[in-house]
Amino acid sequence: MTDLSALLQPDKGQPARAIHLVDADGYDAWLKTQPVRHRTAITAQKLTPTAFASAILPGDNADDWSVVSVVADVDKLSSWCLARLAETLPEGTYRVEGAEPGPATFGWLTAQYRFEKYRKADKAQGPRVLLTGEIAKIAETVRLAEATALVRDLVNTPALDLGPGELEAKAEKLAKKHDAALTVTKGHELEAGYPMIHAVGMAADKKHAPRLIELVWGNPKHPRVAIIGKGVCFDSGGLDIKPGAGMRLMKKDMGGAAHALALARLIMEHRLPIRLHMLIPAVENAIAGNAMRPGDVLKSRKGLTVEITNTDAEGRLILADALAKAVEDEPELIIDFATLTGAARVALGPDLPAMFANDDALAEDLLGGGTAEDDPLWRLPLWQGYGEMLKSDIADLNNSPDGGFAGSVTAALFLEKFVPKDTPWAHFDTFAWRPAAKPGRPKGGDALGLRAAWAVLKSRFG
CATH class of the missing domain: 3.40.630.10 (Zn peptidases)
Incomplete structure (x- = not known):
């Protein structure tokens, strides 16, 4: 069985890449607040305000980047709204900015399930770890x-x-x-x-x-x-x-x-x-x-x-x-x-x-x-x-x-x-x-x- 227990960790303020969430209703207003480099990157990546769409937002240097992801409703996250990110982001530790991931932690874990009993394990991607401040819920979610x-x-x-x-x-x-x-x-x-x-x-x-x-x-x-x-x-x-x-x-x-x-x-x-x-x-x-x-x-x-x-x-x-x-x-x-x-x-x-x-x-x-x-x-x-x-x-x-x-x-x-x-x-x-x-x-x-x-x-x- 895939080891999922290490993929959801307590948020103790440790370094992590930011995940910014936005929904279709708030997308245009959010976009207007972004610096030019973010709007340029979003245009280049052809981000549209549809569920599961995402883009990398550049920072001040090459390794200083964050992620924006479009969800159906930023006020009511689903189990699956972060799942595509968990499948596609590079190895590393991530934190949802301004909110708790809540039910989305389940999809984050199940997205990284692999059945590799009969073939060589795919080592191209390492684990993606998500941080949560709802520490009491970690064990149940796992x-x-x-x-x-x-x-x-x-x-x-x-x-x-x-x-x-x-x-x-x-x-x-x-x-x-x-x-x-x-x-x-x-x-x-x-x-x-x-x-x-x-x-x-x-x-x-x-x-x-x-x-x-x-x-x-x-x-x-x-x-x-x-x-x-x-x-x-x-x-x-x-x-x-x-x-x-x-x-x-x-x-x-x-x-x-x-x-x-x-x-x-x-x-x-x-x-x-x-x-x-x-x-x-x-x-x-x-x-x-x-x-x-x-x-x-x-x-x-x-x-x-x-x-x-x-x-x-x-x-x-x-x-x-x-x-x-x-x-x-x-x-x-x-x-x-x-x-x-x-x-x-x-x-x-x-x-x-x-x-x-x-x-x-x-x-x-x-x-x-x-x-x-x-x-x-x-x-x-x-x-x-x-x-x-x-x-x-x-x-x-x-x-x-x-x-x-x-x-x-x-x-x-x-x-x-x-x-x-x-x-x-x-x-x-x-x-x-x-x-x-x-x-x-x-x-x-x-x-x-x-x-x-x-x-x-x-x-x-x-």
Whole structure:
């Protein structure tokens, strides 16, 4: 993981290059106050008053320069407004003049994330350090950035090096660091207790055998919160095999598990007063002679039977068994993360995770947390009128209705069957991937919905 901890430092008056911020409304007035050499440099660099635009302002000598950067609103900085500077400025230490960088510190850190596990590290640019006078917020910002980097690292890692066993190892390392209890169920015990997790993963070779990974931490007297993450380490589609283009990014189908691990890490690092129960059903949806078939009927941990109408709708199957386990311990709140449906991406695009909730207050809190943290969500409905699409002629329900209508909604309705109505539950259908780079957010794996969920947990239990 990229070391981000040294990139945000307390401002104790040490030497640093100045970053001047200006927005479009104040740009012309600001420009009039600048000396001739600055206006000349701005003209030469073709600076325009658009967000993320910047220019170098010369000083009295060659090494005495500062930076001007255009932001959307100088009075309300976003997480990302300094991110492009963090990607492009020369190595050095910087200070925002006349203001605290505030939320922009997060984007400053995440902009310097690099995934270089499989290639030589780029040494052309050294670290860019940002100073802040809000010293008490540094540790929290670094933790959030490191949790985001953890999601990115896990999602970016190919399935060859990140199967169910490697996910287990990540959870074990996290448990040891925070003195949490780790339980892993696999083999005959998995088949008997979690038959749908077993069925989805049984075609994988022994190295990638399916398992349920559980981590429990915290005082048993504290409110119990279950965090669940879909851990399909590679998804071929099963016998309903994906085309090559659809399979290309399926290393990222464990993005839900990555989010669950990162959120669990935040909870334990912060020592949030809850009883955490993290569950990751970890599988590879492979193809072999013993793979589950379209038309098979599986019995779930809850006892409901499921007709398999599409082996590529496997994520909801393993989540259902994990949800059934979680509710047995009567949690006060359940949050699950899953790279579940392409329908959510069609509806909302790659930047905006679909969020479903059976509790309006929880949904409003999550939407508010997403807005406050620049980690937006969009609530989609658990529209009960579509429940009839899940009916089966021979089982209690099917796993993938014909026709493809409202695919993300019917997937959420499937999961809802395994959650008691009086247990607050939120389901994130998140992409966990950035198809094109944005400032602070490189192409590749990414955390979408993580900070929104963390904001709610802090607010409710902190």
